[in-house]
Amino acid sequence: MTTSRRITYREAVRQALREALASDERVFLMGEDVGAYGGAYACSLGLVDEFGTERVRNTPLAESGFTGAGIGAALGGMRPIVEIMTVNFALLALDQIVNTAATLRHMSGGQVSVPLVIRMATGAGRQLAAQHSHSLENWFAHVPGIRVVSPSTIPDARGMLKSALADPDPVIIMEHAMLYNEEGELEDAEDHAVDLDRAAVRRPGEQATIVTYSAGVKKALEAAGRLADEGISAEVIDLRSLRPLDDETVMASVRRTHRAVIVDEGWRTGSLAAEVATRIHEQAFYDLDAPVERVCTAEVPIPYPRHLEQAALPQPEGIVAAVKRTLRR
Amino acid sequence: MTAPADRRVHLTHAHAVDLLSRMTRIRRFEEACAEHYSAGRIRGFLHLYIGEEANAVGVCQALTEEDAIVATYREHGHALARGLPMGEVMAEMFGKAAGCSRGRGGSMHIFSVRHRFYGGNAIVAGGLPLAAGLALADRMQGRRRVTACFFGEGAAAEGEFHETMNLSALWKLPVLFVCENNLYAMGTALEISESNTDIAAHAAVFGMPAETVDGMDVVAVEAAARRAADAIRGGEGPRFLELRTYRFRAHSMFDPDLYREKAEVEAWKTHGPIVRFTEWATATGLIHAGDVETIEAEVAEEVAAAVAFADAAPFEPVEDLLKDVTTPREVAR
Numbered sequence: 001m002t003t004s005r006r007i008t009y010r011e012a013v014r015q016a017l018r019e020a021l022a023s024d025e026r027v028f029l030m031g032e033d034v035g036a037y038g039g040a041y042a043c044s045l046g047l048v049d050e051f052g053t054e055r056v057r058n059t060p061l062a063e064s065g066f067t068g069a070g071i072g073a074a075l076g077g078m079r080p081i082v083e084i085m086t087v088n089f090a091l092l093a094l095d096q097i098v099n100t101a102a103t104l105r106h107m108s109g110g111q112v113s114v115p116l117v118i119r120m121a122t123g124a125g126r127q128l129a130a131q132h133s134h135s136l137e138n139w140f141a142h143v144p145g146i147r148v149v150s151p152s153t154i155p156d157a158r159g160m161l162k163s164a165l166a167d168p169d170p171v172i173i174m175e176h177a178m179l180y181n182e183e184g185e186l187e188d189a190e191d192h193a194v195d196l197d198r199a200a201v202r203r204p205g206e207q208a209t210i211v212t213y214s215a216g217v218k219k220a221l222e223a224a225g226r227l228a229d230e231g232i233s234a235e236v237i238d239l240r241s242l243r244p245l246d247d248e249t250v251m252a253s254v255r256r257t258h259r260a261v262i263v264d265e266g267w268r269t270g271s272l273a274a275e276v277a278t279r280i281h282e283q284a285f286y287d288l289d290a291p292v293e294r295v296c297t298a299e300v301p302i303p304y305p306r307h308l309e310q311a312a313l314p315q316p317e318g319i320v321a322a323v324k325r326t327l328r329r
Numbered sequence: 330m331t332a333p334a335d336r337r338v339h340l341t342h343a344h345a346v347d348l349l350s351r352m353t354r355i356r357r358f359e360e361a362c363a364e365h366y367s368a369g370r371i372r373g374f375l376h377l378y379i380g381e382e383a384n385a386v387g388v389c390q391a392l393t394e395e396d397a398i399v400a401t402y403r404e405h406g407h408a409l410a411r412g413l414p415m416g417e418v419m420a421e422m423f424g425k426a427a428g429c430s431r432g433r434g435g436s437m438h439i440f441s442v443r444h445r446f447y448g449g450n451a452i453v454a455g456g457l458p459l460a461a462g463l464a465l466a467d468r469m470q471g472r473r474r475v476t477a478c479f480f481g482e483g484a485a486a487e488g489e490f491h492e493t494m495n496l497s498a499l500w501k502l503p504v505l506f507v508c509e510n511n512l513y514a515m516g517t518a519l520e521i522s523e524s525n526t527d528i529a530a531h532a533a534v535f536g537m538p539a540e541t542v543d544g545m546d547v548v549a550v551e552a553a554a555r556r557a558a559d560a561i562r563g564g565e566g567p568r569f570l571e572l573r574t575y576r577f578r579a580h581s582m583f584d585p586d587l588y589r590e591k592a593e594v595e596a597w598k599t600h601g602p603i604v605r606f607t608e609w610a611t612a613t614g615l616i617h618a619g620d621v622e623t624i625e626a627e628v629a630e631e632v633a634a635a636v637a638f639a640d641a642a643p644f645e646p647v648e649d650l651l652k653d654v655t656t657p658r659e660v661a662r
Binding site (some may be wrong): 028054059060062065066067069072075080100106107108109111112127144271 | 366371397399428429430431432433434438440441442447448450452455457458459460461462463464466467469470488489492493495496499561652654655656
C-alpha cells in the first residue's frame with residue numbers, strides 16, 4: 001500500500017538528500033553553508049546532525065575550487081553532490097563545469113566518467129535584483145558532456161536527485177527558488193527514481209501545446225486553466241530535462257495540436273525557447289497551423305521593484321495571449 | 330649540484346643511470362615531437378618540456394603506483410616520467426586511435442587512468458581543484474595516497490590556485506603541490522605578473538609548509554619530493570614545492586620567443602638538468618664510462634619505435650565522432 005504526504009518542494013529535496021546519504025556511503029554533500037546554516041534555501045537543514053561534518057561538508061566561498069574538488073572526488077570513487085548556492089554564483093565555477101566536468105570523459109578517450117551531481121537554485125521572483133535573479137539554464141544546456149534537469153514538481157524534486165546520482169556523468173539539477181515553498185503530494189514509494197530522459201505532459205489538451213519547464217510550469221498551468229474557461233484546450237508540457245531535450249514528446253503533442261507556445265524564464269535571445277522552437281520548425285513545420293510563439297523574460301537585467309520584476313518575467317496573461325495568437329483569437 | 334644529504338635518496342650507480350635515462354627519454358622524445366610538428370604530423374599546440382626534465386623525473390621518484398598525478402598542458406614529460414608507454418604518448422600526439430587518450434586529447438590532454446595520470450589540463454590552474462578532489466576522495470575512503478599536482482608559476486595569479494590552496498590546507502588534504510617556476514607565463518615574466526615573486530611564500534599564507542628547490546638539480550628535486558610525500562603520507566596535510574626551472578624552447582610552437590634575451594636562454598642551457606647531472610655524476614664516479622652512450626642508444630631506439638608505432642597506427646573512423654561524450658548506457662532507449 002502506498003501512502004502519500006503533503007510536503008514542500010524544499011522538504012522533497014531534503015528527503016532526497018537524506019535518502020542518498022543514508023543509502024550510499026560514497027555520497028556526500030558539499031557547498032557553502034550546507035552545514036549548520038542548513039543551506040541558503042534550507043534544503044539541508046538538520047542533515048549535518050544526522051551525517052556529520054565529513055559528509056555534509058561546509059566549504060569556503062570558492063565555487064570553482066569546491067566544484068572542481070567535487071569533480072576530483074567523483075574521479076576518486078565518491079558520489080559528490082555539490083550545492084552551488086545559486087546559478088548566479090555558478091558563473092564563478094563555469095571553468096570547472098564546462099572545461100573539466102563536461103570534457104574529461106571525451107578528452108581522456110573514454111577512460112573516465114564524472115559521476116558528479118551539482119544542485120543549484122535558479123530564477124527570479126524574490127526581488128533580489130539583477131545579480132541574484134538569473135535564469136541561465138540554457139548556458140549549461142548548451143554544453144555536450146553534461147546533463148541538465150529541472151524539477152518542477154514535488155516527486156521530481158525528490159526523484160531527480162536519485163536518478164542523477166545513478167547517472168555516470170555530470171548532472172546539473174536546477175531548482176527554481178520560487179518553488180521551494182510549493183506544496184504537493186509525495187508518495188512514499190520505495191523506488192522513487194524518475195526517468196531523466198522524458199518530458200511530461202502536465203495537462204492534456206487539444207488546440208495548442210505550451211512547452212515550458214521549472215517555474216514556468218505553474219504559470220503555464222494557470223494560463224491553461226484560464227484558457228479552458230474560455231473554451232480553449234491547451235496542453236502543457238514540462239520539459240524536465242533541458243539537455244538532452246525530449247523531442248519525441250514535444251513533437252507528438254505539436255503534431256496533434258498544430259500550435260506551440262514556449263514559455264521560458266531565460267532571456268529570449270539565444271534562449272532554450274529558441275532551441276525548442278527551432279526543433280519544432282525542423283521536425284514539425286508542416287504540422288503547424290500558426291507560427292511558434294515565445295513568452296520569455298524581457299531583455300533587461302532583473303529590476304528590484306516588484307512591479308518591474310513581475311513585468312519582466314513571463315506571466316499567465318502573456319501566455320494566454322500568446323496561445324490566442326496562435327489560434328487567431 | 331648538491332650531494333644528497335637527505336637519507337631518502339640512495340644514489341647508487343643504478344639509480345643515477347635511471348635518473349639520467351628518464352631525463353634523456355623526455356629530452357629526446359620532445360626533440361622528436363618538435364621534428365614531427367615541423368613535418369605536420371603533430372598539430373595544434375605543442376608545449377615542449379625541454380629544460381624542465383628534472384622536475385617531473387625527480388618528483389615521480391617519490392610517488393608510488395597508487396599515487397595520482399594531475400598535470401598541465403606541458404605534460405608529456407610528466408607522462409613519460411610516470412611510466413606511460415612512449416608509443417601511446419606519441420600516438421596521442423599524432424591524434425591516432427592508439428594514443429593513450431584515443432587521439433581525442435592531443436598533446437595537452439594525455440590521460441592514463443591505469444597509471445593514475447589524470448591529465449593534461451590546459452586551463453591554467455584548472456587542475457588544482459581536481460587534484461584536491463582526488464585527494465579528498467582518498468581521505469574520505471581512508472587511503473594513504475598522495476596526489477601530485479603540477480602547475481606553472483603563472484597559475485599562482487589565478488583564483489583557482491588560491492581557492493584550492495585554502496581548501497587543501499583547511500581540510501588537510503594529501504596533495505603535493507608542485508609549482509614549476511620557469512619564470513615566464515607564456516611571454517609574461519614573473520616580475521610583471523606577481524606582486525610577490527617568491528611563489529613558495531604564497532603557501533605560507535595558508536599555513537602550508539613549502540620548500541623552494543633548484544629545479545635544475547634532479548637529486549635535490551627527488552629529495553625534496555620524498556620529504557614532502559613522506560609528510561603527506563604521514564597525515565600532515567598538503568605540501569608545496571616551488572621548483573626553480575627554465576624552459577629552453579619557446580612557450581609553444583607558435584611562440585616567436587620575443588620577450589626574453591637569447592643570452593639568458595643560453596646561460597640557462599649551460600646548467601641544464603641533463604648536462605649538469607651528467608657532469609656531476611661522472612665526476613663523482615656515480616656513472617661510468619659508456620653509460621651515457623648506452624642510455625642515448627637505448628632512448629634513440631625507443632623514440633624511433635614510438636614514432637614508428639604512432640605513424641603506423643590508424644586514425645579513429647569519423648563515424649565514431651560522437652563517441653565518449655557521455656557514458657554509454659547499458660539499456661539503450
